[in-house]
Amino acid sequence: MSFLWRRIGLSNSKVAVDQDDNTPPPFPALDSAQRANVPQIEIDGNEEHEEQSGVDESRVAVTVELNKQDMPPPREPLRHSADLPLPPIPLSSAPSKGLASVVASARAPSTSQPSTRPSSVTERPLPKFNFSNVAPSRKLAAPAVTAPTTLAQARRRRAKVALDPGFSQLDWATLKNSGKDLSGRPNGVLPVQITFDELKQHSTQEDAWTALGGKVYNISPYLRYHPGGVKELMRCAGRDGTKLFNITHVWVNYDRMLSNCFVGYLVPGGNS
């Protein structure tokens, strides 16, 4: 565990920030598909279990077990009445009635006529299947969806950050697409090589750099636009934020979002 003293806000007061703190924030939702690869644990109905393991109950996956081999055989497809062989046309009625009415009466026999349907094509009853005999073999993970019951619980699970007016993702896209250089470098200076020691110097809100995938970005202009809030984003300021970023939302295309904020490449040198 290594600590870095970081100035907070405009007050210049300093706090110790754990450089190795990659604890994921409560986003994405703890029972989401993104987190589906977290190790599963069995439910034991013991509330204390959560406390001990540090696992939120909503992360617990219910284990449903099915055995494919024990599934009932597929039902035989029903035959359409049009596929059934036509009953013999009574010869006596053929000359007097039109052909169409003869065919119609043959397909839909009147109630007065006894059915001529061959007994071999009568519908077979479905085979009986006892689901209690299903043996466990194949595991399917179904996330336990537990709706928060109180307002406090809901807040604890997912505290939504209220962005200031004019700082939506759309506003950021507009600013970015304006082509303005947001790297903070003097105009015309080419991307530079940045060591870890240099990176650490940029850890305040007014001058925050982070390294993502080997590239260093000036995240100060983006702070107030970040849907997860300034505080969360500042956790990766002055250090390599790749791990924390990927744990949180690997699907976000940071390279495109922060293209105007690109400062340079992270190179070995200094202490990481």
Ligand code: HEM
């Ligand atoms: C500089 C890199 C980062 C960029 C460009 C970025 C961008 C974004 C974007 C676009 C979203 C919305 C994603 C979505 O709704 O699917 C988001 C959400 C979020 N981000 Fe980041 N992020 C960055 C770093 C971080 C870091 C380091 C953390 C902290 C651990 C973090 C925490 C969050 C959280 C908690 C949300 C969820 C907000 C909500 O409740 O909707 N982000 N971020």
